Amino acid sequence: MKYTLLIALLAFASCGGNPVPDTKKTETESSTNVSLTAEQLKNAGTETGYAKQQDIKSIIKVTGKIDVPPQNMVSVSFPLGGYLKSTKLLPGMHIGKGEVIAIMEDQQYIQLQQDYLTAKARQDYLENEYLRQKELNRSKASSDKTFQQAEAEYKSNKILISGLQQKLQLIGINPDKLNENTISRTVSVYAPIDGFVSAVKVNIGKYVTPSDVLFELVNPTDIHLALTIFEKDINSLFIGQKLVAYTNNDAGKKYPCEIILIGKDVSAEHSIQVHCHFDKYDNTLVPGMYMNAEIEANSRNSYVVPEDAVVRYGNKQFLFLAVQGNNYEMKEVTTGASENGMIAITNIENIDLTKQAIVTKNAYSLLMKLKNTAE
Numbered sequence: 001m002k003y004t005l006l007i008a009l010l011a012f013a014s015c016g017g018n019p020v021p022d023t024k025k026t027e028t029e030s031s032t033n034v035s036l037t038a039e040q041l042k043n044a045g046t047e048t049g050y051a052k053q054q055d056i057k058s059i060i061k062v063t064g065k066i067d068v069p070p071q072n073m074v075s076v077s078f079p080l081g082g083y084l085k086s087t088k089l090l091p092g093m094h095i096g097k098g099e100v101i102a103i104m105e106d107q108q109y110i111q112l113q114q115d116y117l118t119a120k121a122r123q124d125y126l127e128n129e130y131l132r133q134k135e136l137n138r139s140k141a142s143s144d145k146t147f148q149q150a151e152a153e154y155k156s157n158k159i160l161i162s163g164l165q166q167k168l169q170l171i172g173i174n175p176d177k178l179n180e181n182t183i184s185r186t187v188s189v190y191a192p193i194d195g196f197v198s199a200v201k202v203n204i205g206k207y208v209t210p211s212d213v214l215f216e217l218v219n220p221t222d223i224h225l226a227l228t229i230f231e232k233d234i235n236s237l238f239i240g241q242k243l244v245a246y247t248n249n250d251a252g253k254k255y256p257c258e259i260i261l262i263g264k265d266v267s268a269e270h271s272i273q274v275h276c277h278f279d280k281y282d283n284t285l286v287p288g289m290y291m292n293a294e295i296e297a298n299s300r301n302s303y304v305v306p307e308d309a310v311v312r313y314g315n316k317q318f319l320f321l322a323v324q325g326n327n328y329e330m331k332e333v334t335t336g337a338s339e340n341g342m343i344a345i346t347n348i349e350n351i352d353l354t355k356q357a358i359v360t361k362n363a364y365s366l367l368m369k370l371k372n373t374a375e
Helices: 002-016 023-030 038-044 107-138 144-170 231-236 363-374
Strands: 033-035 047-049 052-056 059-067 073-076 082-086 100-105 186-190 195-200 215-218 224-230 242-246 255-262 271-278 290-296 300-306 311-313 316-322 327-339 342-347 358-361
Touching (some): 038 363, 052 327, 052 342, 059 327, 107 144, 224 290, 255 290, 300 358, 311 363
Antiparallel strands (some): 033 327, 059 224, 073 215, 242 290, 300 342
């Protein structure tokens, strides 16, 4: 009888007793809701308000590097080759067009000047002989063969002189000022542009061939910034659009720029090249230097809230909605551009932000209370 009663009591307890609470469900429900006492609310210093609609500028942040078009980069070589006797150039140095940037030395320069002066000295004799034979041939006092030979030598030497003149001019020697007293074993290399030295490829005493590059020069008048823009931002850009650029080393120093060319070829990484001119060139900017840029896109009408209203947790962003009394609900949102302390809210479902009160100040205190309670 006692055993029967015990079994009945156990059966009643299992069927009619209080159910075990679903702690997992409770934690899930409370993980987005938090309540504060009046004292906690006072200490938290929170404030509530409403979102508003206004135009807010979108800033596109991109990277790029200093670039120079091919026509503004000059590789200096020497047509006849030779030994580099001297140069004063260093990378970064400014040079003017026509300035002597190097002295070359070689015996072939002597030979070239000698050949020219020798050919020029013979020209008067050959011309006189040609005219004499021409007159004799006209009166049949000399044979046609003799006249033709004199004519050929005269014209051949004239061609030789013309060719040697061009070679001399090619290496910077003025044939009109060349005589037996001005023959030199050295010749000067002159700067072809105004600009800066970007690279020195040779050292003194080295022999260079005509294909070797001695120096690389940059004309800064058309130096520009080449930016990499992702496909999603292309439609926000236009020719003449303003932007600012800055280096990683000095982010506080801004360089105003203007878009001059938008590429049409989308790369495999879904990006394009956009070229920009600097409003004012700074000689501390050199080709190949990496830079950051901020492009101000068109303004858009958006729901905006104070930046303090948005809290970040676990790589996500949230707003706290004010519900009944001192109760608050955390809602995930997607944010957009920010300007003057306001940030755009681009996505929050089923909520009219102009009518729903939100925590606009010290929202992080609610996040701390929520997470401490959950733990």
